Amino acid sequence: MTRPLALTQGDPAGIGPEIALKAWLRRDDGLPPFFVLSDPDFLARAAARLGLDVPVRVVVPENAEAVFAKALPVVPLSRRVSAEPSRPDPASAAATIESIEQAVALTRSGEAAAVVTCPIAKHVLYAAGFHHPGHTEFLAALAAEDGRPAPRSVMMLWSESLAVVPVTVHIPLKDVPDALTQDLVVETGRIVAHDLRTRFGLARPRLALAGLNPHAGEAGTMGTEERDVIAPAIDRLQAEGIEASGPWPADTMFHARARKGYDAALAMYHDQALVPIKTVAFDDAVNVTLGLPFVRTSPDHGTAFDIAGSGIARPDSLIAALRLAGRLATNSTPHS
Ligand SMILES: NC(=O)C1=CN([C@@H]2O[C@H](COP(=O)(O)OP(=O)(O)OC[C@H]3O[C@@H](n4cnc5c(N)ncnc54)[C@H](O)[C@@H]3O)[C@@H](O)[C@H]2O)C=CC1
Numbered sequence: 001m002t003r004p005l006a007l008t009q010g011d012p013a014g015i016g017p018e019i020a021l022k023a024w025l026r027r028d029d030g031l032p033p034f035f036v037l038s039d040p041d042f043l044a045r046a047a048a049r050l051g052l053d054v055p056v057r058v059v060v061p062e063n064a065e066a067v068f069a070k071a072l073p074v075v076p077l078s079r080r081v082s083a084e085p086s087r088p089d090p091a092s093a094a095a096t097i098e099s100i101e102q103a104v105a106l107t108r109s110g111e112a113a114a115v116v117t118c119p120i121a122k123h124v125l126y127a128a129g130f131h132h133p134g135h136t137e138f139l140a141a142l143a144a145e146d147g148r149p150a151p152r153s154v155m156m157l158w159s160e161s162l163a164v165v166p167v168t169v170h171i172p173l174k175d176v177p178d179a180l181t182q183d184l185v186v187e188t189g190r191i192v193a194h195d196l197r198t199r200f201g202l203a204r205p206r207l208a209l210a211g212l213n214p215h216a217g218e219a220g221t222m223g224t225e226e227r228d229v230i231a232p233a234i235d236r237l238q239a240e241g242i243e244a245s246g247p248w249p250a251d252t253m254f255h256a257r258a259r260k261g262y263d264a265a266l267a268m269y270h271d272q273a274l275v276p277i278k279t280v281a282f283d284d285a286v287n288v289t290l291g292l293p294f295v296r297t298s299p300d301h302g303t304a305f306d307i308a309g310s311g312i313a314r315p316d317s318l319i320a321a322l323r324l325a326g327r328l329a330t331n332s333t334p335h336s
């Protein structure tokens, strides 16, 4: 028996429901079986509105695989969902959060193989009192064992042609220099190297670290973070036996020839990492959370409220996320 993947509903006013339905329609392309954690009536209404021929069936996780060939298996939440496409509403936040919590609980109990998340709109959850920056940090909190601190989670955007890691993530650009410490860079590099070995099967992962400033600081004349923070962090990673290089000027490390020199690029802030990968692989890239005791993947894109309900959302990145979750779940040694 193949354990199914647990797919969260994401923000129900976004494109999550549509891409989940469309991914199920592509199940014969060798997709691993999955179930959605949502309100089955809501998903059935979404399918009808979009004109998608997707029968929805309520299941418990152990029946999901058997049902998957004939209907979209849905494990119901305790709440009804009544969102309208393109109309984000904090009233949906409790169901969105419950869906994530249930996916993690079912994965940790062994009833699901991995967590795959549909996109959430952070500001909608914040308006309802959610205090984690995003899934990445919330999943780490959910991974905390009794009496032990939460693990450090790391965001990686992965595609066949490029993998990038933002060392600082969802903070204002003006706060990046202060947030960027040697310890943060070293701990991030360690987790990336560990998970590329244990989850992705790379014997000796090569990390390339970007500078923060133009021309990687131009020998200290355009900024000093390279000299004071990033280069010493690279020395520490190398001393631990991790193949780390840099700091490289960020403007020349993402072209095709440069990408052959490393397995993952560590960028110093969100857009330095996500602009290159969304430029070269928007439809194929997957967001993977590293550092957790379970596998979590997600499409690289967001809720796309501008097109929700119009029927034009592409399921490709979600399909890539489902495939990668299936692959990682079968060959992983998790963090303990
Ligand atoms: N993993 C997650 O939960 C993520 C959530 N977000 C959230 O999404 C919200 C919206 O973010 P944006 O910056 O507007 O990015 P976005 O990715 O939602 O949309 C950017 C543009 O790409 C288009 N697009 C996105 N996905 C598409 C798809 N599957 N098919 C066709 N077109 C697609 C949209 O229509 C829009 O024009 C934010 O509130 C953000 O917090 C953003 C990224 C990841």
Ligand SMILES: NCC(=O)COP(=O)(O)O
Residues within 6 Å of the ligand: 120, 133, 134, 135, 136, 137, 155, 274, 287, 298
């Ligand atoms: N820009 C990437 C993003 O927002 C994903 O965040 P998360 O919800 O996966 O932590």
